[in-house]
Amino acid sequence: MDEHFLETRLAQTAAAIADKTRATMLCALMDGRAYTATELSALADVAASTASSHLSKLTEQGLVQCLPQGRHRYFRLADAQTAHALENLMGLAAARPAPPRVSTPAPLRHARTCYDHMAGAVAVALHDHLLAQAWLQPDDYSLSAEGQRVLTALGMTLPAQATRRRFACACLDWSERRPHLGGALGAALLQCLKTRDWVRAHPDSRALSLTAAGRAALENRLGLGLPKP
Secondary structure (H helix, E strand, O other): OOOHHHHHHHHHHHHHHHHHHHHHHHHHHHHOOOEEEHHHHHHOOOHHHHHHHHHHHHHHOOOOEEEEEEEEEEEOOOOOHHHHHHHHHHHHHOOOOOOOOOOHHHHHHHEEEOOOEEEHHHHHHHHHHHHHHHOOOOOOEEHHHHHEEEEEEHOOOOOOOOOOOOOOOOOOOOOOOOOEEOOOOHHHHHHHHHHHOEEOOOOOOOOEEEOOOHHHHHHHHOOOOOOOO
């Protein structure tokens, strides 16, 4: 691919993200759900017409996908690769000199969605525990035979390895400044936790609540020491 073309596309993509209103919308879409332009305008505190203009820009740059459904149009992040890039940018932003006080709500720091996988202190603890137990290999993020057994016993349906999406990877957590588990394995783990009602999504934010049953399962079945909310 032509180097000049890549430089131009990089500048265009960066410009699309750089606007504060568009950045707010992209962060809202990091919960993996689809929203209408009206809902996103309320989240970004702008007029509906202004929101539509920003969403057109994001769609044009391939960062957001529009999903027509009946009389409504819904918007969501284009794909997991976009979400991963945004999470890394959040980590880069968080690594800059900290403000005098931490303003991130505690529930978001504890556990939240990062597109289709889990982030926050709980997710970082899970990631570190999988590595410490040698269930997850640090060199290529593959699962050991014991890791496959443990996660299957937990109720997970393990994703296929031969797909376009990475099986598993380290995703820098912007609030903890350390990696949590991303990729198809991270998504499968969060889906398992939701299906078993071990974590619950908040209806109006990216925050996740760890249920009492979920805390007990992770501590007793995995031997994981979980951070307090």
